[in-house]
Ligand SMILES: [Fe+2]
């Protein structure tokens with residue numbers, strides 16, 4: 001039995017700034033046709049959910065309109081950024097509460113045949129904030145009775161660029177302290193897959209026995225030189241196929257008619273990326 005999971009990411013929806021809604025609607029149409037068993041959004045559901053509840057509400061309604069089972073995880077534009085790297089909109093209790101009131105739990109565990117899927121809030125990892133300790137307990141409990149299941153972790157930010165030991169002060173990746181805390185909570189368990197979004201690029205690497213797959217955004221990419229290329233700059237989504245024997249595969253899915261928006265063309269969204277410098281986008 002194969003479980004097909006469509007991982008969409010970085011939808012960046014907003015009723016006031018609906019720049020990326022048409023792409024979402026095209027992908028929604030494609031999902032309604034292909035009917036995966038589950039849709040997972042790995043965060044940045046909203047364009048500015050950290051400060052505008054209406055953006056969160058819009059994103060929730062858009063996902064409800066899929067007519068499919070779906071689960072979401074928060075991104076930095078939904079609950080604010082991790083305190084290790086936040087320059088503006090730091091994650092805090094009020095922002096987390098607003099997210100949870102619209103989307104429900106910000107971390108979850110879900111079993112499908114042969115697999116345990118663990119969805120984590122990347123923005124509270126290792127922090128002393130409401131719900132962060134519960135999340136660590138969720139991870140410890142999930143690996144304690146894993147049995148023969150394979151483990152797949154979903155979260156917004158990549159766990160790292162190249163190695164678990166690197167120490168980059170970048171908002172593009174999980175920072176070293178929170179990463180080490182997560183790895184400690186996993187104990188001797190090596191996840192088969194860690195899947196994320198956030199960078200708005202598709203990438204597939206194998207690090208320390210774990211496959212790390214970055215889903216592209218449905219919304220926009222950020223062109224050179226405003227953001228370095230780590231993988232493929234495109235819009236689309238990833239479809240995972242999980243087998244009951246613990247094996248898995250995935251494919252990058254493009255949808256006819258998607259517009260490969262460049263954030264540099266939408267200063268109304270987050271300001272002028274050309275003024276940010278190449279290290280920040
Ligand atoms: Fe994003």
Ligand SMILES: [Fe+2]
Pocket residue numbers: 043044075076077156198199
């Ligand atoms: Fe993000």
